[in-house]
Amino acid sequence: MADVATLVEQARAGRPRSVARLISLVEGASPQLREVMATLAPLTGGAYVVGLTGSPGVGKSTSTSALVTAYRKRGKRVGVLAVDPSSPFSGGALLGDRVRMGEHTSDPGVYIRSMATRGHLGGLAWAAPQAIRVLDAAGCEVVLVETVGVGQSEVEIAAQADTSVVLLAPGMGDGIQAAKAGILEIGDVYVVNKADRDGADATARELNHMLGLGESRGPSDWRPPIVKTVAARGEGIEEVVEALEKHRAWMEEHGVLADRRRRRAAQEIENIALTALRQRIGDLSGDQRLDALADSVVRGTSDPYSAADELIAGLTSA
Structure with missing residues (x-):
């Protein structure tokens, strides 16, 4: 595992290899990605x-x-x-x-x-x-x-x-x-x-x-x-x-730069949240909860939108 604090310190000192390693952690969706972003935030x-x-x-x-x-x-x-x-x-x-x-x-x-x-x-x-x-x-x-x-x-x-x-x-x-x-x-x-x-x-x-x-x-x-x-x-x-x-x-x-950066951050947060939700839904493949909701739609006792609302509620409360 890479020492994130050291990599960031070396990247700020202008070492290209450390910059490359940080971007590789980003591209590879490394488990250390959250630590990388938290360390970079104030910089x-x-x-x-x-x-x-x-x-x-x-x-x-x-x-x-x-x-x-x-x-x-x-x-x-x-x-x-x-x-x-x-x-x-x-x-x-x-x-x-x-x-x-x-x-x-x-x-x-x-x-x-x-x-x-x-x-x-x-x-x-x-x-x-x-x-x-x-x-x-x-x-x-x-x-x-x-x-x-x-x-x-x-x-x-x-x-x-x-x-x-x-x-x-x-x-x-x-x-x-x-x-x-x-x-x-x-x-x-x-x-x-x-x-x-x-x-x-x-x-x-x-x-x-x-x-x-x-x-x-x-x-x-x-x-x-x-x-x-x-x-x-x-x-x-x-x-x-x-x-x-x-x-x-x-x-x-005219305050446009700050507004653009705020919108950019909002879009990034939304994308990360949606990716996390997709992964959690993907993990439900073959899960009894998803199968039960699918059965209710097939039987006509529920509709796809209501089933999806129930699924999201279960995911966000878990």
């Missing part, structure tokens, strides 16, 4: 969490790597969670973004971790919230969360990030995809990457038009900016960072 709240999402091929990994470079130039410690599709064989991360961000692997001020979705819809690994907390407690001032890029269910990133960045690229039908996926509702900053390609200006104009449709923002409301970049050459990345900093300042001024 969190300092990291600015930025989510990057968009269709496959828009350059998310390249953009993430360029943002790491920009933040490191500003002296920030950066954590990266690159959430990949799961390997159908090992269950591990399939794409391995650490390979594509190799230039940062020797930098002690950067921690990069690929995480597998393990079949979880929405583009995020189920363990991502706890992994973000580990990086926060380990002293990362900025945490970049790059999602799978699976399309319409990609909007889950908005529930995990302080600021959501939506990437698009010209010539990929991203305008239509954006409207279909509902990402026009979740983006705080929009980036048209690969802006050296034909159609970049048209993509930005179309996006600006769609953002204005049905818009009912007040004078003090945030209007998502559109930034054009060529991430492979680092062009426009400083403008993206400036847009992120402006959004953070706006959220702090």
Whole structure:
């Protein structure tokens, strides 16, 4: 069994192996997970969490790597969670973004971790919230969360990030995809990457038009900016960072940041509670109480909703 207090102390001292072990405890749903989270709790709240999402091929990994470079130039410690599709064989991360961000692997001020979705819809690994907390407690001032890029269910990133960045690229039908996926509702900053390609200006104009449709923002409301970049050459990345900093300042001024973090915590608590309930219900398979309730439904002396209420009452009072 790992010594959690020692691991946390070493993680805060910047030892990547200890950070890795803590995240592995999270991913593996270790019996020590509760102790890990309790130890980390008073050490969190300092990291600015930025989510990057968009269709496959828009350059998310390249953009993430360029943002790491920009933040490191500003002296920030950066954590990266690159959430990949799961390997159908090992269950591990399939794409391995650490390979594509190799230039940062020797930098002690950067921690990069690929995480597998393990079949979880929405583009995020189920363990991502706890992994973000580990990086926060380990002293990362900025945490970049790059999602799978699976399309319409990609909007889950908005529930995990302080600021959501939506990437698009010209010539990929991203305008239509954006409207279909509902990402026009979740983006705080929009980036048209690969802006050296034909159609970049048209993509930005179309996006600006769609953002204005049905818009009912007040004078003090945030209007998502559109930034054009060529991430492979680092062009426009400083403008993206400036847009992120402006959004953070706006959220702090209007109390939006605290509200988002409160909602994020509430969602996390709910997910943990639902998972625990599912496990307890799963443990009832073949149990006499469940069989008796099923018999009453079959006989018509009870209905499924009443039986479910009785089951929940028994579980919560046990």
